[in-house]
Amino acid sequence: xxxxxxxxxxxxxxxxxxxxxxxxxKTSLLKEIKIVIIVSAMASITDSLFEVISRAELGxxxxxxxxxxxxxxxxxxxxxxxxNDKEILEKAMSEINALVKELERILFSVSYLREATPxxxxxxxxxxxxxxxxxxxxxxxxxxxxxxxxxxxxAGIITDDNFGDAKPLMNITTxxxxxxxNPLVEEAQIPIITGYIARTQDNVTTTLGRGGSDYSATIIAxxxxxxxxxxxxxxxxxxxxxxxxxxxxxxxxxISYSEAIEMAYFGAKVIHPKALEPVFEQQIKVxxxxxxxxxxxxxxxxxHPWTNTDKIVKSIVMIRDVAMVTVSGTEMIGxxxxxxxxxxxxxxxxxxxxxxxxxxxxxxxxxxxxxxDLNNIVNVVESALLxxxxxxxxxxxxxxxxxxxxxxxxxxxxxAAKVFKAVADEGINVRMIAQGSSELNISFVVGxxxxxxxxxxxxxxxxxxxxxxxVSLI
Amino acid sequence: xxxxxxxxxxxxQALTKILYEKExxxxxxxxxxxxxxxxxxxxxxxxxxxxxxxxTLMKAKASxxxxxxxxxxxxxxxxxxxxxxxxxxxxxxxxxxxxxxxxPGMSNIKSALTNKKNVITTNKGPLVLALITLIELARHNGVxxxxxxxxxxxxxVLNFAKKSLIGDRIISIKGILNGTTNYILTRMAEAHISLxxxxxxxxxxxxAEADPSYDLNGVDTACKLAIxxxxxxxxxxxxxxxxxxxxxxxxxxxxxxxxxxxQTIKLVGSIxxxxxxxxxxxxxxNNPICVDGVLNAVAFxxxxxxxxxxxxxxxxxxxxxxxxxxxxxxxxxxxxx
Ligand SMILES: NC(=O)c1ccc[n+]([C@@H]2O[C@H](COP(=O)([O-])OP(=O)(O)OC[C@H]3O[C@@H](n4cnc5c(N)ncnc54)[C@H](OP(=O)(O)O)[C@@H]3O)[C@@H](O)[C@H]2O)c1
Numbered sequence: 182x183x184x185x186x187x188x189x190x191x192x193x194x195x196x197x198x199x200x201x202x203x204x205x206x207k208t209s210l211l212k213e214i215k216i217v218i219i220v221s222a223m224a225s226i227t228d229s230l231f232e233v234i235s236r237a238e239l240g241x242x243x244x245x246x247x248x249x250x251x252x253x254x255x256x257x258x259x260x261x262x263x264x265n266d267k268e269i270l271e272k273a274m275s276e277i278n279a280l281v282k283e284l285e286r287i288l289f290s291v292s293y294l295r296e297a298t299p300x301x302x303x304x305x306x307x308x309x310x311x312x313x314x315x316x317x318x319x320x321x322x323x324x325x326x327x328x329x330x331x332x333x334x335x336a337g338i339i340t341d342d343n344f345g346d347a348k349p350l351m352n353i354t355t356x357x358x359x360x361x362x363n364p365l366v367e368e369a370q371i372p373i374i375t376g377y378i379a380r381t382q383d384n385v386t387t388t389l390g391r392g393g394s395d396y397s398a399t400i401i402a403x404x405x406x407x408x409x410x411x412x413x414x415x416x417x418x419x420x421x422x423x424x425x426x427x428x429x430x431x432x433x434x435x436i437s438y439s440e441a442i443e444m445a446y447f448g449a450k451v452i453h454p455k456a457l458e459p460v461f462e463q464q465i466k467v468x469x470x471x472x473x474x475x476x477x478x479x480x481x482x483x484x485h486p487w488t489n490t491d492k493i494v495k496s497i498v499m500i501r502d503v504a505m506v507t508v509s510g511t512e513m514i515g516x517x518x519x520x521x522x523x524x525x526x527x528x529x530x531x532x533x534x535x536x537x538x539x540x541x542x543x544x545x546x547x548x549x550x551x552x553x554d555l556n557n558i559v560n561v562v563e564s565a566l567l568x569x570x571x572x573x574x575x576x577x578x579x580x581x582x583x584x585x586x587x588x589x590x591x592x593x594x595x596x597a598a599k600v601f602k603a604v605a606d607e608g609i610n611v612r613m614i615a616q617g618s619s620e621l622n623i624s625f626v627v628g629x630x631x632x633x634x635x636x637x638x639x640x641x642x643x644x645x646x647x648x649x650x651x652v653s654l655i
Numbered sequence: 656x657x658x659x660x661x662x663x664x665x666x667x668q669a670l671t672k673i674l675y676e677k678e679x680x681x682x683x684x685x686x687x688x689x690x691x692x693x694x695x696x697x698x699x700x701x702x703x704x705x706x707x708x709x710x711t712l713m714k715a716k717a718s719x720x721x722x723x724x725x726x727x728x729x730x731x732x733x734x735x736x737x738x739x740x741x742x743x744x745x746x747x748x749x750x751x752x753x754x755x756x757x758x759p760g761m762s763n764i765k766s767a768l769t770n771k772k773n774v775i776t777t778n779k780g781p782l783v784l785a786l787i788t789l790i791e792l793a794r795h796n797g798v799x800x801x802x803x804x805x806x807x808x809x810x811x812v813l814n815f816a817k818k819s820l821i822g823d824r825i826i827s828i829k830g831i832l833n834g835t836t837n838y839i840l841t842r843m844a845e846a847h848i849s850l851x852x853x854x855x856x857x858x859x860x861x862x863a864e865a866d867p868s869y870d871l872n873g874v875d876t877a878c879k880l881a882i883x884x885x886x887x888x889x890x891x892x893x894x895x896x897x898x899x900x901x902x903x904x905x906x907x908x909x910x911x912x913x914x915x916x917x918q919t920i921k922l923v924g925s926i927x928x929x930x931x932x933x934x935x936x937x938x939x940x941n942n943p944i945c946v947d948g949v950l951n952a953v954a955f956x957x958x959x960x961x962x963x964x965x966x967x968x969x970x971x972x973x974x975x976x977x978x979x980x981x982x983x984x985x986x987x988x989x990x991x992x
Contacts, residue, residue, distance in 0.1 A: 341795065352791040382769045382792070 183366070183407040184209065187219040187376060187398035191415040192472040193313055194224045195255075196262020203263075203320050205413070205475050206371075210326075215366050217401055218373045220317050221394040222309025223255065227377075230306050237291040245292060249285045253277065256312050263320040273319035277312060284308045299344035303378075303388045307332065310375035310394075318373045328371040333389075333397050334380025336372070337361045337404070342381045346390035349379065349400050351459065358404035366405065374401060392453025399467065403459035410465060412452065413472040418480030419444070419451050421645040422497045426636050429646040432478035433495050437588050440495055441467075441482045443621045447498040447535075447584040457482070493589035493596060494643040497636050500582040503535060504555040505613060505626060508562065509545035510572035519570060520546055526565045532558055536582060536615040536624055547613050549626065552578050580612060581632045584624035585639060591620045601625075603642035607634055656987060658689050659741060659772075661734045661763050662749035663696040663712075663721055666777055666804070669972025670747070670979055675709035681980075687987045693741050698722045700732040702741060734759060738766045744990055747979060748776040752869065754878060754894060757781040768792045768800065773990070775982040777804035777975055779878040783894055786885045799989060801982035806879045807832065809974030810967045811981065812953050816887040823957045825888065827927035830944055830953035832879045834970035835863040835870040836902050836922045840935075841947040844910050844919050850902070862949055862970070873901035873933040876924040880931050892931060899933045913937055921945060 186209075188202050202218075209216060222230075229248065236244040256277045264270045287305055291297045297305065314330045321328035337357030340347035365372045376394025379387050389396045395412055402410045419441070422430040436444075438461050442454040451469070460467060467482040513519050520539055523546055527534055536549040550558050555576055563574055590596045600623050604611055613626040627635050640646065660667050674681070674689050681687040690706040698720020701707060707727065715724035722730040738746055746767035750760050757780040764781050767774045768789065776782070781789060782805055793800040806812050816825065831837050835857055842853040854871075857863040869875040877897045884890040902922050910920050923936040923944070938945045943964040944952040951969025956962050968974040 350791050350795055352788040356785055356788045382795070 182212075182409075183215040183217075183405070184409045184411055185217045185219060185398045185402040185405075185407050186411045186413065187394055188221065188317070188413045188472070189394060189415075190221045190224040190226070192413050193221065193259075193317075196259040198224075198472075199259055199263045199317055199320050201472060202317060202413075203324055205472065206321075207324070208475070210371075215369065216371060217362060217366065217405065217407070218317065218371060219376045219394060219398040219401065220310060220314040220373060221376045223259065223313045226252070226255075226309040226313070227306060230309055233288060234291065234297050234302060234305055237288045238295055238297055240292045240295055242289070242292055245285065245288045249281055249288070252284070252312075253281045256281070256316060260316045260319060263316065264323040266323050269319050269322050273315060276315045276319075280308055280311055280315070300385060303344045303347075304386045306388050307375070307378040307386045310377050314373055314375045321371055321373065326371050327368075328373055329365065330373040330375075331361070332375045332380070332386075333378045334384065334386060335361070336374045336401070338379035338397065338400055339382055340379045340387045340389070342385065342387065344387055347379060347381075347387035349389075349459075350382075351400075351403070353382075354400060355404040358401060362401070362405060390455075392456050395452050395456035396459075399456050399459040399465070402465050403463055406463070407465060410460060410467045412467065412469050414469060415471060415473060416469075417471045417474055417478045418469045419449070419482075419496070421495065421648075422636050422640050423499065426499065426633050427497075427640045429637075429640060431646050431648060433480050433492075434478070434648055435481045435483060436495055437484060438482055439619075439621060440586055440588050443584075443586050443619065444496055444498055447582070447586070447622070447624065448500040449496065449498045452482070492587065492643070492645070492648060493593055494585050494587040494639075494645065495589075496586045497639050497645070498584045498586060499632055499636055500535065500584070501629070501632065502552045503549050503580065503582055504552045504576055504578040505547055505549050505580050506555070506558060506562065506574065506576045507545050507547040508566065508571050508574050510570050511544055512570040512572070513545070514543045516543075516570055523548075523562070523566065526561065527558070530558075530561050532561070536613070536626070538613050538615055549580075549582055549613075577612075579629045580626050581629050582624055582626055583632075583635050583639070584622050585643075586622045588621055590623070597623050599642060600639065603638045604635055607631075607638045609635055609638070656687065656689055656745060656983070656990070657692045657743040658983075659693040659695070659737060659743045659746045659767075660691060660749065661695045661738070661746060661759075662751070662778075663694050663716060664749065664751075665972040666975050666979075667694070667696075667747075667749045668713075668716065670749075670976040671709055671712055673973065673976045673980065677980075681984075685984045685987060687984055689983065692743055693737050694721045695732070695734045695737050696720050696722070699728065699730040700734075700737050701727045702729055702732075702737065703727045734763050735766050738763060738772070739770055743772055745773045745775060745983065745986060748774060748778050748781075750778055752778055752875075752878070753780040754783055754869075754874065757784045761785065764789060764800070765792060768796050768798060771796045771798055773799045773801075773986050775801045775804075775979055775986070777802065777979065779805050779875070779882065783878045783881045786882065787891065799986050801985065802882070803982050804975045804978030806882050807951050807953060807965070807967075807978075808834070808969040808971065809977045810951050810953065810965050810969055811978070812965060813883070813886055814981070815965060816883070816955060820955060820957065820960075820963075823959045825955055826958055827925065827956045828883060828887075828953065829923060829925040829956070830951065831921050831946060832876045832924050832951055832953065832969065833870050833873075833922060834949035834951060834968075835867055836873075836876075837946070837951070837969075838862050838949045839871075840902060840905065840910075840920060840922065843905075843907055844914065845947075847907060847911070849907055850905065871901050871903055873899040873922065876922060876933045877931075880924045880926055880933065884926055884931060888926070897931045897933060900935070901933075902935050905935050917941070919945065 318330035376397040699722025701721040722728040760778040839853040884892040954964040
């Protein structure tokens, strides 16, 4: 058995967190499982790097100095807690100091130029992972493991030069990762690799964008042909609903890649869809596990989930912070291409549309957009369309979207009726229903005041608190 | 088009000769003007910002290395440095095949692609080890990677299969892909001489390399099958997936025993849905792939079109150069230099 384990920032709050990472890995190593470890930056470090970049662009030298001091302290403390072997500690401390110094130098140069290029931005962001990975590696060495750490680029992940959201060149990556990392795996050594960062063919540092560390984990698993990817987070796998909204929410034992992608699309903080790309084809299983409850329930993401569970609906996802824009005009009826025109304009302005609906009379088109962009969107649509065939544009921002996700709904009649009956029975008014989206979800809009009630009504209707766990889960 | 040639042995020298001899024709017909700006061998490089004359190259090479030229020679200069630093449209990589790590060809090709230079090669090592990787690298950098001469020498096997057979399905491929062993087996059969004697003859005639082991043990044929599977059939075949046996166990008496039945032994490479195999096989002399001497033959068994066989000169500097020339002209069509 070969597993890529990825530890997210929430696992790495401090030295204690890093100790936990070592303990958890040890359990698997004792079972002769071969492991490659991917490490994110310590909790909130990446955010603070984004912040210091913007301060550097303002030329705020004091902020940089202060930041660097704090950054060094956080990492020094973490390594002191985890490492007691004098030699290893010294080496780790000097690694941290060298990294911090280099980072300071770059930040100063950004502050002189008052500009961070996408390239230097990615380079700066890479320090979060480099620091945490150096410490995790020292923590393993401290426990007498033969561990080595690499940046994603050193490990062989080669990307295009789309800084900030780089994409791997998967064939080159596969070849290089195999060459570099496989020998260590074969020798039962532990390769520890920075998540999130990679490099171009010319050795320039890139980052993989949002969800980047999960992406690193699946890229490495695919390149090395591993059996599973374990993503250690701070919840018991993926839940049937947000437990803050529905206390009865429970862990979904198994979902398919496409369900996970669907849920992520509707805003569930499960896994970034792109992170599933590398493992999808090879059918490498992905497990979401809880670092604080390693023996608790987890979720497996794999290819054919429905054979293992009797649930039609797997999850109820709610998106807040959205708004609905409706464009109407009687002349729109029978007018070909009007919808295309509306969406063309939105697309040209890089506006992300979550849902679309056109009334059957064709007299109006509604769409759901992020609430923060609402004013801008209304302006764009008004200036482009108002007056001709479009007579009216109005928006509502007191709404939320609820999506019911589950591959089992495919081809099973009456699921939608069940959904809307459950909502109607609560006296909740559905304001819009999405059309023509995939068969994996039913999504609709309700008033914001009804958000919690809607989720709970559906959770109850589909008995989602009772999952069939007849399958044995590790 | 500015060209860098890495490796100036049999193929490299034949290529420069052809480019020189056909200069006018190539320009009039295809608008191809090949300016060789650098040539590298183990002794170093010869570099000129404008163009190197064929006579200059030949004269320099006659004293061992192209780097010996008094005006343009750069003794000790390495291929990688030339690829990185000299402006050129195409790098033609013709160093010896190495199937362990593909070097030096692997690094040369990667570096050329990364530096956004088109690449033509006949070197099987890098192609066998990393074809899909190199294709990805070429695409990423917006340049072309061509290797018509790597399989079948002058026989347009790869392009024929990839382009001319579209719409039909290839059920299997079978062929004689190594000129050296085919020459040896042919001579054993017609002159009734031993394998050792035939090999010596082949070396004298310049058909076999000083170290002919890749030919004799079937590895050269296996390399070609791997490239064909991966390029033509979009497979991901590694050398270790191929069942290889060479001709070293073929004896004169084996051949004599079957010759009366109108049969002979040939080193055959075959690809079908299940497996890829290189081994000496008994063939009827009437079989279209049963060709003699240094000829190569490849038969495609097609779902609709039936069997289609290509026969022709498979190896040698001049025929292989003709394949490189095809690649050059194709690249010329895409670029404007
Ligand atoms: N010959 C054929 O019929 C044929 C057909 C198809 C494909 N191929 C392939 O084409 C390639 C070339 O074949 P060939 O017959 O021309 O081989 P060759 O006569 O042995 O020539 C090889 C050339 O590469 C040079 N070289 C070796 N190592 C080098 C290095 N590190 N840096 C720079 N140059 C280096 C050699 O330099 P020196 O001159 O200094 O030794 C020589 O000029 C081989 O990969 C072969 O498999 C050959």
